[in-house]
Amino acid sequence: MEICLSINREERLLEIQPGETLFEVLRHLGYLGVKHGCEDGSCGVCAVLLDGQVIHSCISLAVQAEGHAITTIEGIGTYDHPHPLQTAFVAAGAVQCGYCTPAMILAAKALLDKNPHPGEAEVREALSSVLCRCTGYLKPVEAVLRVAQGGD
């Protein structure tokens, strides 16, 4: 079947199988910042944004994205123009193994886009959708707060 959606602000017409997950479709298209960690939405490393909201792509069917705007980590920054969250994660030492980092950054972006100056508790709540085994969440929370406190 065919679906029409936008990925990182680019309109795409895709031929997909009815049972294919959004995760599978995105990885096949080369959006490799989307990671596999579990198959039931509990670890969160497959997170992408759908119309600005965090969704777990491993438990979302690709067909559900029809007509929506998907944002992956590749869509928010480049080497030349990284997103402030990407810069802050690097500067704060918040990237360890890095496997959950794209999902953490997207979860933080979804928060900051709605609420540019969250407190620590709000940041922690937003990041709680992603499991991390390396950082104890300390430096990732610091990184998000740096951006939140550093202006818009």
Place this chain on the structure above:
Amino acid sequence: MSRPYNDPDQMLKMSEHPEGLSPDEMRVVGKRVPRLDAMKLALGKPAYTDDFMPPSVLHGKILHSPHAHALIKRIDTSKARALPGVHAVLTWQDIKPVRFTTAGQSHPLPSPLDTLILDSKVRFVGDRVAAVAADTPEIAEQALALIKVEYEVLPVIVEIEDALKLDAPVIHDEQDCSGFEGVFLPQKNIAAHFVAEAGSMASGYAEADCIFEGEYRVPQVQHVALEPHVCITWLDEDNRLVIRSSTQVPFHVRRILAPVLGLPDKRIRVIKPRIGGGFGGKQEILLEDICATLTLVTGKAVRMEYTRAEEFSAARSRHPQILRFKTGVRRDGTISAMTLSLLATTGAYGSHALTVQGNTGSKALALYRCPNLRFEMDVVYTNRPPAGAMRGYGVPQGLFALEVHMDEIATELGLDPIEFRRRNWVQIGDVFALAEALGEGRKGFPNPLRSTGLAECVERGAQMIGWERRRDPEWRNVPSKPYLRRGLGMAVLIHGSGIPGIDMGGAYLKMNDDGSFNLMFGATDLGTGADTVLAQIASEVLGCAVEDIIVYAADTDLTPFDKGAYASSTTFVSGGAVKKAAEKVAAMIKNVAGRMLETPPDKLQLEDGCVFTPDREGVTLREVALESLHLVDQHQIQAAESHMSLMYAPPFAAQFAEVEVDTQTGEVRVKRLVFGIDCGQPINPDGVEGQIDGGMSMSLGYGLSEEMLFTADGHLLNGNLRDYHVFRADEMPRIERFIVQGRDPSGPFGAKAAAEIPTDGVAPALVNAIYDAIGVRLRLIPATPERVWRAIQKESR
């Protein structure tokens, strides 16, 4: 030149790093240098094993056993083989039986050779029965469902103590398994048996005024690295087998698999890309053997990746243990004798059985000075998923038991827990009495402690947590919540820096035209920041920017050998190799620059990407590179070096915890954690803090929530991330940590390890804090609400 490897004094001279620069004089070492690969990962660029796919690849899947112990009587694979899109279906009948161990360690392998790629007997729920390679993962799954297996179900052992009963079934009754003489006793279900003693136990206990005994239990827990085990294998254009795998031990994988696959080592190349977390779980050959076999059978590239459910049921875990301490204490509060008796299970296979448990003894008995020590251990087979290497490697178990035991003794003696420990903890010059006996499967190398910042860690930590509040009865109560009680607990910690006399790392460094350097090594950054730390070490020596060091690791074809990432060894051991290689290259640079500047090389300084004379005349590294590569006496400025150490350089730490216990429900809330570490000279404080933060959160789960639970017939009850609770961002306590400035002469720039010690302390500190809060002593973890509530009920009866 002969290497005096049996003479620690000589070896110390060889591996000692001269005083050199003070922390203030160093440019790069000790600084918060951002990770070299952090931006790449933050941008989501391809980096991990699964991010690079050959043009056409088959998907491999494993059929796992539904029984904890059974013989495979018949397997019918005809329907699976007939399914379109299936390229291979393998059972034990298709594979030459060569017993090996999945544990990736140095030669000779200390773990028993008790595993086959596929076997006619299954020993845990999740054990391998068959494997399939197909065009898509879906077809592979369909093929698995078409395999018909007839089992003869055997009696099952799940509980540790049951393995030693006389009528227990023998889990490894095969004739062709093997292990160390006197250590490996499979007919008794013993994967590893070991006893060591120093001094005189009889006179040690006779000297004691009091003898304290305690039994402690710790659970089987999971690594939960976010990237599952994943591996891609293919035959290259020279018909060599390439294994690209998320492995901590590429060189061990090549060496161990060669005889199992029936290939010479030289026909195997193992490539380690970026690893998405390992924590010891990837010090294990879990997929490479079967994936490679599917490639050899089909001639095609094959990809295999575990699901999260497979990670729980068919990967590795931390060895559960029952630990018994018997400690003699003199009237003045000093310890005169100590025995640790350990019973552990390795599950169905003996991966790391001897060495993990050996390390429990070698650290738990090394923290307090005592000449009379005894360590006895039995590691038994059960029909549980196998245990293996996991961050801390036996020490979180040992230090949980030890540090709760020490707290109990302090309470009995009426001493402050800190004061009792202070009277006993090790001092500079002390030699660990069991060092020779506990050498990780062979003879160890006793030598004296040369640095410790433990006293400072404890003093500052106590101040930060407000230790004096323990004496304030008012503070214990929470206003308007009479059912809550507050408490403070602590633990002191010791770990290792590499395995003396065994671990070796190599490094290669070459200079490019623009004055940059390629640095290649076999060490494997599994998320710790090791690549950056090793680049910092090279950069400090070469006087160039860290960005001018291009790191490549690890690839058995291209990089020098390294034992891999384990035993907190990369900074200490592999870092030693990088420093030596950089010093050689620096000397070569000075030779060229000396000719250019007409100054004796030993008068020159490397600084800011230049070589300077004492009069601040200089040439750039680029000019030196062009001179050496193109102009005069042309040669490649390059060096390869390796490093091993016999030295005993343990890091130390103090862990403090503040808890609130709900006496009505048994719920324990950890409010604050304070951690102070002596890791010698920290090479990168951000990296050290990152290790502390992650280690503490792992130990918090160990103490409070994580435990693999089994039914009586060996089925895992909570093999998913909903029922197995890993702490999330909004559940974490407030964390504070600090690094005390130290220096150990046996580490590069004075560095010791920092990677594992943070996983050792939260569990005992929080259990001690629970006692402080409510006077109830738990001797097992995790401290779930039910367990705490039951303990409260028992105490109040």
